Amino acid sequence: MSKALILEFSKKLISWHAVDGRHGLPWQGNRDPYAVWVSEIMLQQTQVATVLERYPRFMKRFPTVKKLAAADIDEVLAEWAGLGYYSRARNLHACAKQVMVDFSGQFPKDPVLLEQLKGIGRSTAGAIAAFAFHERAPILDANVKRILARIFAIEGTLQEKVFESRLWELAIELLPKKSEEMPIYTQALMDFGATWCSARKPVCLSGLQKCVFAKNCQANLSDQVLSFPKKVIKAKSPEFDCDMLLLRHGDSMLLQKRPSKAIWGGLWSLPESVWRAKSSGEHAKELKSAELFERILPEKAKALQKQCQKIQRGPQIKHVFTHRRLWMQIWEVHIKDPSNFANSDLRWISLQSLGAYGLPQPIKMLLQGLNLVRDDDLKN
Numbered sequence: 001m002s003k004a005l006i007l008e009f010s011k012k013l014i015s016w017h018a019v020d021g022r023h024g025l026p027w028q029g030n031r032d033p034y035a036v037w038v039s040e041i042m043l044q045q046t047q048v049a050t051v052l053e054r055y056p057r058f059m060k061r062f063p064t065v066k067k068l069a070a071a072d073i074d075e076v077l078a079e080w081a082g083l084g085y086y087s088r089a090r091n092l093h094a095c096a097k098q099v100m101v102d103f104s105g106q107f108p109k110d111p112v113l114l115e116q117l118k119g120i121g122r123s124t125a126g127a128i129a130a131f132a133f134h135e136r137a138p139i140l141d142a143n144v145k146r147i148l149a150r151i152f153a154i155e156g157t158l159q160e161k162v163f164e165s166r167l168w169e170l171a172i173e174l175l176p177k178k179s180e181e182m183p184i185y186t187q188a189l190m191d192f193g194a195t196w197c198s199a200r201k202p203v204c205l206s207g208l209q210k211c212v213f214a215k216n217c218q219a220n221l222s223d224q225v226l227s228f229p230k231k232v233i234k235a236k237s238p239e240f241d242c243d244m245l246l247l248r249h250g251d252s253m254l255l256q257k258r259p260s261k262a263i264w265g266g267l268w269s270l271p272e273s274v275w276r277a278k279s280s281g282e283h284a285k286e287l288k289s290a291e292l293f294e295r296i297l298p299e300k301a302k303a304l305q306k307q308c309q310k311i312q313r314g315p316q317i318k319h320v321f322t323h324r325r326l327w328m329q330i331w332e333v334h335i336k337d338p339s340n341f342a343n344s345d346l347r348w349i350s351l352q353s354l355g356a357y358g359l360p361q362p363i364k365m366l367l368q369g370l371n372l373v374r375d376d377d378l379k380n
């Protein structure tokens, strides 16, 4: 491994950033660890363009860690709705409380302590420490892993522990010596991975730009850029079916709060049956209402049967999660008397006030598609 490149790596990257990096993003240049932390969590699985729209809104609603910790989790989830990966919102809320209780409202600057907070991994801890406190702490997200694996020809797959450990060691070796350079260096690494050394179209292959590392990059020199890091062949994600109840009375519908550890945890959604491994053809036959109610809300099945005015088969919608696909068959049911259905997890909510509740994105789209709500009804 070239010692010279290790020594000049950060300098080269910082010079690259001055010309070709991203500048002026709303969370850049901010030394408030709260603001840095929120932006880092939001950026984890969300595109920059979406974060640009949603980050200022979140910060306006929860401007301090104290305000976020004091908020109700439903408020936080409602604000997060549409950004996906809701465990991030639940962890943000839990972490804010932890900072208030365990650190008197002040984020610690030591990355090891930051890493002990809910939802903060080693790389995010490094980013917060570097941006907010100028600590010489490395980051190693998927983009950085790719950059380092390519430039230094590190063999291995992302799943391998040895590969990851080698990259962490390298990430530490490459840090700039001056701590005041940490924010710009960290930003440069993020930008370089997101824009120039991208997974599928790195600039050295597109021929549009000459890469600043072209002469040092081992993957480029050996013409094997797309082979680093090694890909793991993924198994096909499993598919599931479930039934969902769109239970209506007048302009209200019954929503159920999802368990916090489940998918869409803590959000309000349509009551649903247990997921079944997808079998073709099961939905070709109509279900008897008693069987349907028993599948979805067994404890209310008798009442539903008694109150049911009209039952109608709705659309079947598909949602793709990271590791599974779900086919949701919607059943629209109108009932005569809504009393005796609500409890702590089941609530009648008027269509106009849905915006105050965090709803999963596919359910919002379903309600819009059925013309039950307008965009405005879903805004909080």
Ligand code: SF4
Pocket (backbone or CB within 6 Å): 147, 150, 151, 196, 197, 198, 202, 203, 204, 205, 211, 212, 213, 214, 217, 219, 220, 225
């Ligand atoms: S030469 Fe290509 S693979 Fe190597 S760092 Fe530059 S963009 Fe990435």
